[in-house]
Amino acid sequence: MKSHHLISNEDTIAALATAPGVGAIAVIRLSGKEAITICNKVFKGKDLEKADSHTIHFGTIRDGDRIIDEVLVSIFVAPRSFTKENVVEISCHGSNYIIKEIIQLLLKHGARLARPGEFTKRAFLNGQFDLAQAEAVADLINADSEAAHNAALNQMRGGFSEEIRKLREELIHFASMIELELDFVEEDVEFASREDLKNLIDKLLKAIEGLISSFHLGNVIKNGVPTVIAGKPNAGKSTLLNALLNEEKAIVSDIPGTTRDFIEDELNIGGISFRFIDTAGLRETTDKIEAMGVERTQAKMKQASLIIYLFDLSTETLTEVHRDINKLENLGIPFVVVGNKLDNAQPELLQALKDLPNMLFISAGKKENLEALKDKLLEMIEADTFKNTNTIVTNVRHYDSLLQTRNALQDVLSGIDNEVTNDFLALDIRNSLYHLGEITGEITTDDLLSNIFSKFCIGK
Ligand SMILES: Nc1nc2c(ncn2[C@@H]2O[C@H](COP(=O)(O)OP(=O)(O)OP(=O)(O)O)[C@@H](O)[C@H]2O)c(=O)[nH]1
Ligand SMILES: [Mg+2]
Numbered sequence: 001m002k003s004h005h006l007i008s009n010e011d012t013i014a015a016l017a018t019a020p021g022v023g024a025i026a027v028i029r030l031s032g033k034e035a036i037t038i039c040n041k042v043f044k045g046k047d048l049e050k051a052d053s054h055t056i057h058f059g060t061i062r063d064g065d066r067i068i069d070e071v072l073v074s075i076f077v078a079p080r081s082f083t084k085e086n087v088v089e090i091s092c093h094g095s096n097y098i099i100k101e102i103i104q105l106l107l108k109h110g111a112r113l114a115r116p117g118e119f120t121k122r123a124f125l126n127g128q129f130d131l132a133q134a135e136a137v138a139d140l141i142n143a144d145s146e147a148a149h150n151a152a153l154n155q156m157r158g159g160f161s162e163e164i165r166k167l168r169e170e171l172i173h174f175a176s177m178i179e180l181e182l183d184f185v186e187e188d189v190e191f192a193s194r195e196d197l198k199n200l201i202d203k204l205l206k207a208i209e210g211l212i213s214s215f216h217l218g219n220v221i222k223n224g225v226p227t228v229i230a231g232k233p234n235a236g237k238s239t240l241l242n243a244l245l246n247e248e249k250a251i252v253s254d255i256p257g258t259t260r261d262f263i264e265d266e267l268n269i270g271g272i273s274f275r276f277i278d279t280a281g282l283r284e285t286t287d288k289i290e291a292m293g294v295e296r297t298q299a300k301m302k303q304a305s306l307i308i309y310l311f312d313l314s315t316e317t318l319t320e321v322h323r324d325i326n327k328l329e330n331l332g333i334p335f336v337v338v339g340n341k342l343d344n345a346q347p348e349l350l351q352a353l354k355d356l357p358n359m360l361f362i363s364a365g366k367k368e369n370l371e372a373l374k375d376k377l378l379e380m381i382e383a384d385t386f387k388n389t390n391t392i393v394t395n396v397r398h399y400d401s402l403l404q405t406r407n408a409l410q411d412v413l414s415g416i417d418n419e420v421t422n423d424f425l426a427l428d429i430r431n432s433l434y435h436l437g438e439i440t441g442e443i444t445t446d447d448l449l450s451n452i453f454s455k456f457c458i459g460k
Contacts, residue, residue, distance in 0.1 A: 013111060015119070016099055027089050030089075033078075034111070043073060044062050070093075074088065121449065132439055146271035202413075227276050230309055230310070234254065235281065236312065238252045272381065310338050338361070
């Protein structure tokens with residue numbers, strides 16, 4: 001199946017593997033047939049060609065007689081390395097000058113600068129892991145919340161791929177049976193029971209649906225939940241943003257219409273990253289700039305995953321609150337209605353509202369009840385589900401392939417129902433297999449590969 005091996009990679013590549021900039025140490029990585037030989041030419045210390053795999057050696061990197069740095073060199077002999085090629089990691093002092101000098105020296109001695117993602121691409125091509133796992137490496141590096149980290153780690157360890165592969169294998173079995181029938185058209189035999197095939201497709205569709213719907217959560221986990229704080233001027237939106245972030249990020253004042261443009265920042269709640277967006281207060285206004293702000297608020301609300309609708313318990317009327325809830329319902333985006341300024345609330349209003357479902361009372365100014373609000377936000381994105389499901393789709397490419405697979409499987413089903421000929425049935429099954437295979441990389445094209453790996457940084 002792995003036709004990738006045909007692509008031979010004779011070059012030895014080099015790149016900085018740690019983040020660019022000044023640091024205590026920096027790691028320069030070399031991978032390829034000549035990795036150890038090239039490093040040996042510039043390293044003075046032990047003869048690296050005679051070193052065992054997985055050993056570390058102290059010495060100096062020299063350009064002729066000129067010492068560039070004292071370094072530690074780690075040796076990984078093929079195939080026991082990340083790329084399954086010979087790999088050398090040079091840990092040097094983290095100065096930009098040293099890094100540049102060492103890399104140039106390696107290039108002079110026959111290495112070539114690695115392209116973005118080339119180390120990971122080689123690891124994939126050499127069968128270290130499948131494509132979904134390779135992509136997870138990038139996600140893992142970029143993950144900055146616990147949930148994103150867990151999802152990436154799970155995918156990297158093959159959780160997601162395993163499920164796809166199992167489904168694919170069952171389908172391959174049927175495909176071959178049906179293709180076998182094609183050889184016996186005269187005899188009119190049925191190797192693959194149509195009933196069993198239908199059951200399998202149903203099972204597959206269910207699993208695919210599950211993966212497809214996990215994408216919503218996966219996306220949330222990976223990219224954070226855009227959460228718009230909206231409401232009338234002076235409701236306390238900016239105060240709430242500041243209270244949540246614990247920082248004086250937005251200007252607060254008792255003048256209605258203080259916030260004109262939106263202000264946003266991320267906050268990790270329960271392992272999920274929320275992106276809070278403070279907006280201009282919603283009202284009719286003749287002020288040109290404020291009106292533009294209001295327009296932006298409305299646009300932001302439509303793109304949000306969640307809306308916190310804030311109103312002022314000290315001034316708002318019951319009729320107005322109900323009207324606003326109505327408007328929110330028409331928007332069709334999950335929202336939570338939050339009464340602010342609990343410390344100064346009108347008692348009658350509080351009494352009238354307290355039994356409404358999904359209603360919270362806080363004081364942003366006094367930082368009261370903010371924990372309840374955070375719990376509510378987590379509940380709304382069903383954060384629990386990520387703890388129970390280990391298979392979450394976070395990658396838009398996978399999501400697309402799953403949608404295509406679903407379409408193709410539905411074609412198979414309607415093909416069976418309409419008793420189409422076997423060659424059509426076989427074609428639709430092959431089509432489903434194709435799209436499933438795209439996810440794990442059993443099916444790849446050069447375009448797809450370069451597209452995926454070019455999104456990595458150099459050195460990964
Ligand atoms: N008593 C009380 N006052 C509050 C509370 N939260 C905010 N305020 C006050 O309400 C006023 C408006 O607060 P902001 O946070 O600027 O309101 P906003 O919704 O951002 O207003 P705009 O940006 O104009 O739309 C300020 O004077 C705040 O100090 C609260 O919990 N209790
Ligand atoms: Mg404001």
